[in-house]
Amino acid sequence: MKVLLVGGGGREHALAWRIAGSPALTALWCAPGNPGIAAHAECVAIGAEDVPALVAFAQEKAVDLVVVGPEAPLTLGLADALRAAGIACFGPDAAAARLEGSKAFTKEVLDAAGAPTAGWARFDDPAAARDYVRAQGAPIVVKADGLAAGKGVVVAATVAEAEAAIADLMESRVHGEAGASVVIEECLIGEEASFFALCDGVRALPLAAAQDHKRVGDGDTGPNTGGMGAYSPPPAFTDALRDEVMARVVDPVLAEMARRGAPFRGVLFVGLMLTATGPRVIEFNVRFGDPECQALMMRLRGDLLPALAASAAGDLSGVSLEWSDEPSLVVVVAARGYPGAVEKGGRIGGLEAAAAVPGARVFHAGTARGPDGSVVAAGGRVLGIGAAAPDLRAAREAAYRAVDALDWPGGFCRRDIAHRAL
Numbered sequence: 001m002k003v004l005l006v007g008g009g010g011r012e013h014a015l016a017w018r019i020a021g022s023p024a025l026t027a028l029w030c031a032p033g034n035p036g037i038a039a040h041a042e043c044v045a046i047g048a049e050d051v052p053a054l055v056a057f058a059q060e061k062a063v064d065l066v067v068v069g070p071e072a073p074l075t076l077g078l079a080d081a082l083r084a085a086g087i088a089c090f091g092p093d094a095a096a097a098r099l100e101g102s103k104a105f106t107k108e109v110l111d112a113a114g115a116p117t118a119g120w121a122r123f124d125d126p127a128a129a130r131d132y133v134r135a136q137g138a139p140i141v142v143k144a145d146g147l148a149a150g151k152g153v154v155v156a157a158t159v160a161e162a163e164a165a166i167a168d169l170m171e172s173r174v175h176g177e178a179g180a181s182v183v184i185e186e187c188l189i190g191e192e193a194s195f196f197a198l199c200d201g202v203r204a205l206p207l208a209a210a211q212d213h214k215r216v217g218d219g220d221t222g223p224n225t226g227g228m229g230a231y232s233p234p235p236a237f238t239d240a241l242r243d244e245v246m247a248r249v250v251d252p253v254l255a256e257m258a259r260r261g262a263p264f265r266g267v268l269f270v271g272l273m274l275t276a277t278g279p280r281v282i283e284f285n286v287r288f289g290d291p292e293c294q295a296l297m298m299r300l301r302g303d304l305l306p307a308l309a310a311s312a313a314g315d316l317s318g319v320s321l322e323w324s325d326e327p328s329l330v331v332v333v334a335a336r337g338y339p340g341a342v343e344k345g346g347r348i349g350g351l352e353a354a355a356a357v358p359g360a361r362v363f364h365a366g367t368a369r370g371p372d373g374s375v376v377a378a379g380g381r382v383l384g385i386g387a388a389a390p391d392l393r394a395a396r397e398a399a400y401r402a403v404d405a406l407d408w409p410g411g412f413c414r415r416d417i418a419h420r421a422l
């Protein structure tokens with residue numbers, strides 16, 4: 001099978017690693033890739049959002065399957081364009097990618113499917129939104145309806161904070177048109193978990209769960225980020241909980257999407273709050289999480305590629321995947337300043353020493369080759385240092401031993417990944 005992988009972050013490095021190990025693979029390209037991915041795939045200089053160029057490349061190389069890592073090309077219709085050209089694609093059409101692109105759409109689907117989620121209301125008018133938060137009281141959650149790079153959510157502890165969020169999103173338009181509408185939600189309390197299910201439009205195959213660390217600082221402090229580390233499985237996410245989420249969320253949501261003429265194919269990322277009264281959906285994403293994917297891929301046993309191809313082909317029947325009981329963990333090493341402005345170009349040493357730590361694995365995210373061929377920092381989240389071990393504590397020790405083998409003064413990481421489980 002000839003495969004084109006789209007994306008160039010840590011998630012795509014983990015996918016490239018597992019796809020490259022498949023006996024079914026004959027050729028692997030990655031657009032645009034990164035220096036870590038280049039160990040597994042031929043990197044092609046096409047941007048992940050350049051839909052026409054990606055389709056043309058897939059046609060030219062007679063690619064059998066395109067695997068899409070990030071959400072942006074999916075919301076832009078990459079899967080639609082590929083399928084129209086007769087090329088199989090792992091990832092949903094634009095219509096089904098709305099499960100990530102619009103919070104109000106997601107809430108409508110959840111309610112229609114009878115899936116458990118926070119109570120909510122949608123507003124196009126700031127005055128009506130303010131009246132609502134005053135009536136509801138705090139804590140309360142204000143969300144931009146559209147995509148805002150993970151920054152459009154305010155968990156407001158007071159009514160004043162909620163009103164400020166409404167002003168920022170709807171009146172100052174700090175996230176542009178994404179804030180033209182807002183969703184205001186009941187504040188849920190509990191442990192968060194991310195659960196992943198492979199979908200073929202009709203059926204779903206449960207994968208595994210992970211827990212992310214969204215705040216930049218130790219002890220879950222500071223601003224939100226794309227994710228500073230993850231581990232799998234979260235102890236709170238039992239097999240019984242998995243079965244409940246499949247039965248009450250994933251299966252009915254797939255049925256509702258099919259009923260709406262937008263069947264979901266690809267990986268459904270279910271963001272959950274495990275509340276005292278059961279799991280409730282916080283959000284969906286239409287792709288693997290980053291860095292959750294790195295933690296999942298370290299636990300996967302068996303061949304990922306046929307499962308991705310079966311999802312793309314619309315028939316997951318007969319597919320099964322095994323997961324190691326050994327926990328895995330990934331620590332993100334970011335450039336100083338992240339999630340704000342960062343300095344690029346700093347040389348990263350010690351990559352081989354890090355990879356040599358038993359049980360550890362180095363995932364490249366925002367890296368590039370410098371003029372002399374050395375690996376340099378080229379983004380906010382730069383590396384993911386993963387490890388798997390017989391228990392979580394040992395995995396964490398191995399991962400931090402590998403982090404400490406790096407020689408990169410321009411980087412930093414959280415020191416407490418998996419603190420909730422340990």
Ligand code: AMP
Pocket residue numbers: 118141150153155185186187188189192214271282283
């Ligand atoms: P989202 O972009 O929807 O995932 O929201 C970002 C973060 O905001 C989540 O990971 C939660 O920590 C928090 N959050 C979102 N919705 C709620 C809610 N209804 N109750 C409590 N926290 C929430």
Ligand code: GLY
Pocket residue numbers: 212226227285288289290291292
């Ligand atoms: N780590 C969270 C995400 O990928 O959205």
